[in-house]
Amino acid sequence: MKVNWFHLMPYRWLPDDFRERYRSVWVDIPSALWDSRKGHHLYNEYLDELEFAEKMGVDGICVNEHHANAYGLMPSPNIMAACLARRTSRANLVVLGDSLALYNPPTRVAEEFAMLDCISGGRLVAGFPVGSSMDTNFAYGEVPATLREKYYEAHDLIMKAWTTPEPFAFNGRYSKIRYVNLWPRPLQQPHPPVWVPGGGSIETWDWVLERDYAYCYLSYFGYQYAKKVMDGFWEKVAQKGAEPNPYRAGFLQLIAVSETDAQAEKDYSKHVDYFFNRCLHVHSGFADAPGYRTEATVRAGLQAQVGDAADMFRYGLSWKEFVDRGYIITGSPATVRDRLAEAVKGLRIGQLMVLQQIGSMPKELVLKNTELFAKEVMPSIKKIWANEWQDRWCPKPIPERAVPGEAVAN
Amino acid sequence: MNGLQTLTLRNGLFTVKYYQHGAGAQLVYLHGAGGLPAFTPDLEILSQHFAVTAPLHPGFGSTGEEHLHADVLKLTLHTWDVLDRLGIAEPILVGHSMGGMLAAEMAAIEPRRVKKLVLVGAAGLWLDDCPTADFFAMTPEELVEAAFYDPQSDLAKAFLALPQDKDAANEVMIQRLKGFAAAGRFLWPLPDRGLSERLYRVKAPTLLLWGEGDKLIPVRYAQAFCDFLTSSASVKVELIPRAGHMVLLEQAQAATRAIREFCRA
Numbered sequence: 256m257k258v259n260w261f262h263l264m265p266y267r268w269l270p271d272d273f274r275e276r277y278r279s280v281w282v283d284i285p286s287a288l289w290d291s292r293k294g295h296h297l298y299n300e301y302l303d304e305l306e307f308a309e310k311m312g313v314d315g316i317c318v319n320e321h322h323a324n325a326y327g328l329m330p331s332p333n334i335m336a337a338c339l340a341r342r343t344s345r346a347n348l349v350v351l352g353d354s355l356a357l358y359n360p361p362t363r364v365a366e367e368f369a370m371l372d373c374i375s376g377g378r379l380v381a382g383f384p385v386g387s388s389m390d391t392n393f394a395y396g397e398v399p400a401t402l403r404e405k406y407y408e409a410h411d412l413i414m415k416a417w418t419t420p421e422p423f424a425f426n427g428r429y430s431k432i433r434y435v436n437l438w439p440r441p442l443q444q445p446h447p448p449v450w451v452p453g454g455g456s457i458e459t460w461d462w463v464l465e466r467d468y469a470y471c472y473l474s475y476f477g478y479q480y481a482k483k484v485m486d487g488f489w490e491k492v493a494q495k496g497a498e499p500n501p502y503r504a505g506f507l508q509l510i511a512v513s514e515t516d517a518q519a520e521k522d523y524s525k526h527v528d529y530f531f532n533r534c535l536h537v538h539s540g541f542a543d544a545p546g547y548r549t550e551a552t553v554r555a556g557l558q559a560q561v562g563d564a565a566d567m568f569r570y571g572l573s574w575k576e577f578v579d580r581g582y583i584i585t586g587s588p589a590t591v592r593d594r595l596a597e598a599v600k601g602l603r604i605g606q607l608m609v610l611q612q613i614g615s616m617p618k619e620l621v622l623k624n625t626e627l628f629a630k631e632v633m634p635s636i637k638k639i640w641a642n643e644w645q646d647r648w649c650p651k652p653i654p655e656r657a658v659p660g661e662a663v664a665n
Numbered sequence: 666m667n668g669l670q671t672l673t674l675r676n677g678l679f680t681v682k683y684y685q686h687g688a689g690a691q692l693v694y695l696h697g698a699g700g701l702p703a704f705t706p707d708l709e710i711l712s713q714h715f716a717v718t719a720p721l722h723p724g725f726g727s728t729g730e731e732h733l734h735a736d737v738l739k740l741t742l743h744t745w746d747v748l749d750r751l752g753i754a755e756p757i758l759v760g761h762s763m764g765g766m767l768a769a770e771m772a773a774i775e776p777r778r779v780k781k782l783v784l785v786g787a788a789g790l791w792l793d794d795c796p797t798a799d800f801f802a803m804t805p806e807e808l809v810e811a812a813f814y815d816p817q818s819d820l821a822k823a824f825l826a827l828p829q830d831k832d833a834a835n836e837v838m839i840q841r842l843k844g845f846a847a848a849g850r851f852l853w854p855l856p857d858r859g860l861s862e863r864l865y866r867v868k869a870p871t872l873l874l875w876g877e878g879d880k881l882i883p884v885r886y887a888q889a890f891c892d893f894l895t896s897s898a899s900v901k902v903e904l905i906p907r908a909g910h911m912v913l914l915e916q917a918q919a920a921t922r923a924i925r926e927f928c929r930a
Contacts, residue, residue, distance in 0.1 A: 282802075392853070392854070393802065393854075396853075396854035396855075397854075398735040398849055398850055398853045398854075399846060399849050399853060400730070400731075400735065400846045400847065400849055400850050401734055401735045401850065404734075428734065538802070539804055540801075540802035540803050540804055540807070541802055544801055544802075544849065544853075545801060545842050545843075545844075545845030545846040545848075545849055546842075546845070546846025546847075546849045546850075550839065550843060553839055553842060554839065
């Protein structure tokens with residue numbers, strides 16, 4: 256098992272009556288709620304937390320892209336990854352990722368990922384999300400019905416740019432470029448490993464498997480809810496005769512570790528409540544623009560993660576219910592170890608993404624949560640699959656890497 | 666007959682469903698983003714005076730919307746292709762909402778073929794100081810509230826009603842979603858694909874027919890169309906009282922009378 260430490264970077268000061276006063280945390284939340292001085296400290300604390308996770312021995316640290324969103328303060332994941340590339344030396348930089356259709360032209364993604372890969376010495380995981388409907392359709396104005404087509408075309412352009420060592424012309428529907436010519440090229444050859452995060456669109460599975468990319472199911476509703484989706488994915492793997500290697504699948508789980516089960520509730524309860532009831536408070540009209548999900552996915556009955564249907568999963572739930580339903584795996588190290596092992600084996604995932612800064616959780620709690628997890632839980636979790644399967648989806652850094660600051664050190 | 670008929674275009678790339686009923690001058694009705702699930706009472710009235718043809722746009726029961734991408738020129742040419750196939754040379758074009766946008770595009774690209782143009786609560790323009798409502802981001806209840814003059818009317822309630830049977834209800838919702846997805850190709854994120862820069866080409870006498878209480882595309886847009894229709898033989902604005910965006914259904918008698926009188930003049 257590979258353990259990747261995931262950050263959302265939520266704004267921690269949404270008012271207590273946020274749900275009553277505002278219809279959505281995303282898309283049309285007034286930016287008057289944002290305080291830039293707090294933001295200065297927040298970004299630096301959050302980056303510190305990601306760096307701390309590296310020190311604690313996780314395999315990768317993850318950033319991601321959201322727009323007009325108070326629970327995801329990374330409109331540019333590449334800027335965050337660039338900060339981390341120079342301040343870390345070992346962990347994989349998992350950028351999950353750049354929403355390809357939002358970059359004009361998409362060669363920008365090929366260039367910036369190549370820069371990150373070179374700066375970090377080949378530690379980059381290139382995440383290629385389609386992006387949520389809120390981000391892509393509502394906040395960035397992309398036509399829902401053509402978003403996927405634009406995404407696929409952007410992918411083809413990026414791959415060709417990474418693997419063609421000379422200029423070429425690209426005549427796409429969405430990008431037309433006379434000279435595509437990539438300077439710099441990525442360090443990892445032929446290109447960094449590609450992970451595709453998804454919210455459960457079934458055609459994504461075919462596409463991912465045909466290209467031998469890793470698939471990451473990013474859900475906030477835990478392993479029990481994820482079972483249906485991941486079972487569908489593994490069924491597709493079997494259908495296509497692909498290797499049922501757990502490392503080709505990732506999954507995000509909220510985790511909160513404390514000394515005892517009772518102490519975990521004391522430590523984390525209100526922050527988890529903030530996450531589910533303020534951070535995930537999204538106007539149902541924004542959840543799923545018409546045309547964002549394909550007819551096939553709609554017919555498969557896979558639901559959007561926010562909006563009315565998703566609200567039923569969380570409004571008015573108590574700590575005990577969050578725990579019982581598996582939205583969050585929490586408690587003493589022993590409790591977390593057992594439940595997490597059961598979860599990852601049940602889902603058959605090899606790329607675990609852990610969310611340990613949850614909602615309004617302040618830095619000292621994040622560090623405690625992360626350290627307890629890393630020392631008491633992670634060692635046994637990492638052993639899962641390790642002897643049975645090979646991770647073909649991890650970065651391959653060069654052994655001799657530059658040390659930041661060394662050139663001018665006295 | 667006023668049931669749905671079918672034709673195919675371009676070697677099966679598009680399957681087009683259409684209603685055709687009545688006799689008289691050729692009148693083509695282009696529906697809005699809500700689709701046209703039936704030959705509605707307003708069309709029944711019109712078909713007593715005109716030969717009414719009402720094609721369903723791709724994605725609304727007709728197929729092939731993926732070949733239109735998000736290109737309004739393709740939709741415009743496609744719809745002319747449909748009329749060519751049906752032998753409709755010089756129609757009166759009546760378009761509601763997104764269909765109004767399409768009718769205006771058709772009249773701009775083939776100005777000599779459109780005998781008269783009727784734009785009913787038409788989309789296609791954008792005014793910064795008077796934005797059209799974002800109906801894509803509305804819940805069904807919010808949409809009915811915005812689309813109808815009287816959201817409590819039986820007509821408005823019928824709009825929200827779903828079949829009792831769960832599978833049938835699901836299917837209705839999926840078809841609605843498909844229609845909105847297709848509409849998004851031309852209306853997302855704003856309903857402005859440059860029509861204002863093409864309206865000067867329209868030659869046909871034009872009627873701008875609006876529900877006085879239109880909350881989706883306010884009456885201000887009727888005036889905006891007037892401002893851009895600089896070459897039309899004549900431009901007339903008519904507001905129908907006690908009607909919103911769904912004016913043709915809400916005030917079928919008054920609205921169709923206005924269309925008939927305009928076409929007779």
